[in-house]
Amino acid sequence: MDINRRDFLQIAMALGLIGTVGGGTNLFAGEAAKEKIKNLTFSDIVDFKAKGKATILHICDLHAHIKPLYWREPSTLISAKNLVGTPGFICGDSFMKHYNIKAGSLDQYFDTYNDFSELAKKFGKMGGIAHMKPIIDHVKKERGEKNVILLDSGDTWQGTAVALKTDGEAIVNAQNYLGVDVMVGHWEFTYGKERVMELIEKLDGKFISQNVLDNDPFSDTFEESVFEPYTIQEIGGAKIGIIGQSFPFTSTANPKRFTENWSFALRHESLQEHVDHLRKKEKVDCVVVLSHDGFSVDQELAKKVKGVDFILSGHTHDPSPEPIIVNDTVIIISGSHGKYIGRLDLDIKDKKVAGYNFKLIPVASNLIPADKAGEELIAKEYKPFDKELNEVLGTTKGLLYKRDTFYSTFDALIGQAIQEKMKSDIVFTPGYRWGTTVLPGGDILKDNVYEMTAITYPEVYTFDLKGQVIANLMEDIADNVFNANPLLQQGGDMSRLTGATYSIKIDAPSGKRISDFKIGGKPIDVKKTYRVSSWGGNLQSAGENLDKETPAVYEVVSDYIRKKKVIDIPLESNVKVLDYDCGCPAKGAKC
Amino acid sequence: MERRKFIQSMFAATAVAAIATPTTIFAEEAKKKTAKKGPNDMTFDEAVKAITEGKEVKDSDKIKLTVPEIAENGAVVPVKVEVDYPMTEKESVTAIHILNTANGNARCADVMLTPANDKAYFATRVKLSKTQEVVALVALSDGSFIKAGKSVKVTIGGCG
Numbered sequence: 001m002d003i004n005r006r007d008f009l010q011i012a013m014a015l016g017l018i019g020t021v022g023g024g025t026n027l028f029a030g031e032a033a034k035e036k037i038k039n040l041t042f043s044d045i046v047d048f049k050a051k052g053k054a055t056i057l058h059i060c061d062l063h064a065h066i067k068p069l070y071w072r073e074p075s076t077l078i079s080a081k082n083l084v085g086t087p088g089f090i091c092g093d094s095f096m097k098h099y100n101i102k103a104g105s106l107d108q109y110f111d112t113y114n115d116f117s118e119l120a121k122k123f124g125k126m127g128g129i130a131h132m133k134p135i136i137d138h139v140k141k142e143r144g145e146k147n148v149i150l151l152d153s154g155d156t157w158q159g160t161a162v163a164l165k166t167d168g169e170a171i172v173n174a175q176n177y178l179g180v181d182v183m184v185g186h187w188e189f190t191y192g193k194e195r196v197m198e199l200i201e202k203l204d205g206k207f208i209s210q211n212v213l214d215n216d217p218f219s220d221t222f223e224e225s226v227f228e229p230y231t232i233q234e235i236g237g238a239k240i241g242i243i244g245q246s247f248p249f250t251s252t253a254n255p256k257r258f259t260e261n262w263s264f265a266l267r268h269e270s271l272q273e274h275v276d277h278l279r280k281k282e283k284v285d286c287v288v289v290l291s292h293d294g295f296s297v298d299q300e301l302a303k304k305v306k307g308v309d310f311i312l313s314g315h316t317h318d319p320s321p322e323p324i325i326v327n328d329t330v331i332i333i334s335g336s337h338g339k340y341i342g343r344l345d346l347d348i349k350d351k352k353v354a355g356y357n358f359k360l361i362p363v364a365s366n367l368i369p370a371d372k373a374g375e376e377l378i379a380k381e382y383k384p385f386d387k388e389l390n391e392v393l394g395t396t397k398g399l400l401y402k403r404d405t406f407y408s409t410f411d412a413l414i415g416q417a418i419q420e421k422m423k424s425d426i427v428f429t430p431g432y433r434w435g436t437t438v439l440p441g442g443d444i445l446k447d448n449v450y451e452m453t454a455i456t457y458p459e460v461y462t463f464d465l466k467g468q469v470i471a472n473l474m475e476d477i478a479d480n481v482f483n484a485n486p487l488l489q490q491g492g493d494m495s496r497l498t499g500a501t502y503s504i505k506i507d508a509p510s511g512k513r514i515s516d517f518k519i520g521g522k523p524i525d526v527k528k529t530y531r532v533s534s535w536g537g538n539l540q541s542a543g544e545n546l547d548k549e550t551p552a553v554y555e556v557v558s559d560y561i562r563k564k565k566v567i568d569i570p571l572e573s574n575v576k577v578l579d580y581d582c583g584c585p586a587k588g589a590k591c
Numbered sequence: 592m593e594r595r596k597f598i599q600s601m602f603a604a605t606a607v608a609a610i611a612t613p614t615t616i617f618a619e620e621a622k623k624k625t626a627k628k629g630p631n632d633m634t635f636d637e638a639v640k641a642i643t644e645g646k647e648v649k650d651s652d653k654i655k656l657t658v659p660e661i662a663e664n665g666a667v668v669p670v671k672v673e674v675d676y677p678m679t680e681k682e683s684v685t686a687i688h689i690l691n692t693a694n695g696n697a698r699c700a701d702v703m704l705t706p707a708n709d710k711a712y713f714a715t716r717v718k719l720s721k722t723q724e725v726v727a728l729v730a731l732s733d734g735s736f737i738k739a740g741k742s743v744k745v746t747i748g749g750c751g
Contacts, residue, residue: 249661251663251664252662252663252746256663256664263663265663266660473747476746476747477747487660488660488661488744490661537747538747539747541747542747
């Protein structure tokens with residue numbers, strides 16, 4: 001299979017982009033080099049070795065980023081020993097080694113955190129619908145409009161101010177503009193059941209899911225699928241059966257009130273029934289599962305379910321330049337935040353998949369001429385909020401980023417802001433994998449704060465928790481993140497703590513991972529009552545003496561930045577990992 | 592509400608523990624036993640003994656036990672039990688017992704069956720205080736017992 005990454009690498013090498021991985025040196029010294037970067041063109045980006053007649057384009061986890069952004073991949077991505085070093089759990093150097101990525105290349109900039117700030121200056125922002133559209137149009141022109149479908153693995157409607165303030169509508173408009181044909185969901189559900197149904201009405205494409213059941217014993221549809229479980233699309237003369245998998249753990253990851261009486265689970269038995277039905281009764285040529293299960297969960301799912309040709313995965317935000325093959329199922333995942341469009345060409349012969357080719361197309365905004373209609377749509381959607389969102393709250397000395405298993409500078413900033421406002425001993429900030437990146441020396445806009453916090457339940461809760469409960473909670477969360485069984489993970493990172501430090505042994509048994517836990521510099525006292533603030537989770541339900549004041553997290557953070565003017569957050573983590581020596585270990589836990 | 596109870600019960604189980612040692616917070620907890628709280632409280636082993644009167648119980652793949660891997664809500668965990676066994680006058684399933692391994696009271700449900708039921712099938716919802724195993728203990732007409740168990744994770748979640 002030809003990935004066509006080689007072309008990029010050749011270009012990168014031709015540009016003389018030679019440097020040591022992780023080194024802080026300027027890889028692009030000299031005006032001549034700058035001149036050459038400009039020579040990397042749109043046709044280099046979309047270059048692809050076509051196969052067969054049908055094409056599936058795949059996007060996932062846009063998180064409502066209709067404008068281009070900076071998005072830095074994780075600097076720490078640690079999991080249980082059996083998973084570390086495998087796709088889904090590699091980053092930085094281990095990622096570059098696994099996919100043979102050359103230093104200084106566009107791939108390094110898109111796929112890893114290495115030299116991010118340096119490369120950002122050269123390659124610019126990523127994603128944005130006005131830059132995704134020309135890629136989609138290009139493929140449709142090349143292959144014929146009717147031979148291409150655009151599938152969206154969800155986490156599309158939530159993640160920015162413009163999404164929150166229009167209850168998701170701005171993003172549905174963007175999907176219709178891009179031409180999304182089929183989607184599934186996760187954060188979509190946090191707009192509530194009724195709004196989800198309204199937005200599906202507005203969506204030109206279909207919303208499918210086989211694993212969301214009506215669970216209200218008094219309803220007529222008890223134990224029946226809430227959405228159409230699958231759809232059949234004809235492209236390039238082939239019948240493609242597409243089955244939907246929404247996020248199986250929506251009801252534990254997000255507040256239950258949004259999806260009351262809807263039951264979420266993996267439901268691999270009913271998935272198998274749909275696969276068999278599509279093959280035997282509907283006589284499809286190819287079975288695709290459009291999924292928001294997460295990359296590692298889908299690798300497990302492929303072991304349990306037979307007869308699936310492709311799983312188009314989402315949720316865990318992994319850019320995976322090459323597909324993963326489990327038994328006879330090919331699994332792809334297309335990054336996050338609009339950074340990539342996955343192109344999957346299918347060669348269907350004798351009612352079977354005879355061949356395919358796949359590439360992650362990087363949406364390198366500076367190298368793609370923006371589509372005018374897209375720019376106009378963005379301007380229209382942002383216009384009512386421009387004044388508020390363009391406010392410069394302050395500047396940051398260092399890099400503000402989100403992705404890391406335990407700690408990030410932007411989360412530390414959020415935690416500091418909450419701790420100062422609520423005077424709490426300890427602050428819990430959720431380990432979501434969406435957000436934004438602000439470069440060193442950059443302005444922090446109100447829009448950036450929303451990019452980190454734009455949820456429909458932004459309340460910061462402050463309450464009492466006993467030390468023992470805090471300790472138990474941390475173990476519970478650690479077990480969700482580091483479980484050796486991907487089916488018992490929930491795809492997020494550790495909750496971030498402010499006001500506390502701890503050590504963690506990832507491979508210790510459940511309930512025994514965390515040690516040396518200190519709050520305010522002193523060892524945790526299990527009998528003591530601590531004042532705790534948290535947002536974006538369920539912790540307040542375990543607390544007592546709940547503060548009446550529950551300010552919105554984006555306002556707390558904005559006020560804090562306005563007051564401080566210059567933000568200076570250290571890069572060192574407050575968490576010590578005892579059984580790994582680096583943030584991006586390779587297979588066998590090697591650093 | 593159910594989350595609070597879950598946390599409270601976790602706390603009750605460990606409240607007597609002294610300040611945790613720096614190496615592991617749970618070192619003390621392992622030594623403590625859950626204090627009995629109600630008249631019906633019974634450990635898993637006690638409950639099995641009460642049902643079987645000490646007879647041997649074998650694990651069996653004739654029992655199809657369906658539970659979620661992760662509970663959406665610990666207060667209402669759906670449990671389905673199907674037994675692949677004849678339901679005739681000659682031989683039949685006489686009872687399906689559903690038990691848990693870590694609640695205060697291990698017995699969730701006892702269902703008596705006769706051949707007139709035609710199928711040995713029962714579905715219900717049970718309350719689970721924390722991550723533990725759900726066990727289906729099945730009595731057969733020849734006086735023997737079989738069982739099957741599966742773990743259910745009960746979590747406060749917190750990740751998105």
